[in-house]
Amino acid sequence: MDVIVNNQLKIVSDGSTLAELIQQMGLDEKRIAIEYNRDILNREQFANTILTADDKIEIVNFVGGG
């Protein structure tokens, strides 16, 4: 199924969790924050959030800034 990550379509297998998506993308969950359908999640919620089709996920991290 498709989910939308940072405004781009991403294919994930049915029943996969947010934690699995993060792992699949090679991200370190301690360095990012996630908005799942506009709700900000705690890290503890990543593993038990099961993705559904057309979910909108924003993944952000820190970059240089003033």
Place this chain on the structure above:
Amino acid sequence: MDELIIAGRSFRSRLMVGTGKFASNTKMAETIAASGSEIVTVALRRVNIDDQQDDLLNHIDRDKYLLLPNTSGARDAEEAIRLARLSRAAGCEPWVKLEVTPDPYYLLPDPIETLKAAEVLVKEGFIVLPYINADPVLAKHLQEVGVATVMPLGAPIGTNKGLKTRDSVAIIIEQAIVPVVVDAGLGAPSHAAEAMELGADAVMVNTAMSVAGNPPLMAAAFGKAVEAGRQAYLAGLGKEQKQAEASSPLTGFLRNE
């Protein structure tokens, strides 16, 4: 010791440094080390899915530096609040440099949206450091809602023009009950020293360092200028006057009068 205290936390350095626009993360890390700063700002952006870059946080020792996330890119209070909450969720302490800049040409801060966002974030337990125009009345309103500092601009972000807002910043300093941090537009160590001599509690610099030919050397120069300016302020500057006043005795001249 003359420490900077923000929201009950002490800092030895009165210089805050931004991490934007450096040629590399290594250069950024060398620069913040040379500055002596203990507070460094960062921005929050979407992870680049296709091309993951070297993580900035690999180069910043979180035990040594307070990571101060900004809300850059926010055009209104709602977007700023969203970014602040995300920064906290990403594992930052609840400190935020609140920036709301709807105008992309001069990046001037929106006073109304900044005040709205500050009010919400303070209630949520954030330590809020708002970036503002040098408006003493706005600074007062923000202090009333409980911000931890006010950060008036010297000149628009990245312009290197110096302390163009000097007179208004002086009024903010005179009336402030929280530390005043001059942010934005300081392009040379002399500008930073000027702000500190005026009585600013700290200054914040990014562009002047990141665009310098030798950023770590420039950072060291800013560090010295901030210390010099602070010491001059504490020492008490002499009053300006119109006519000359001799430094040497006006008696005992070798002449017959």
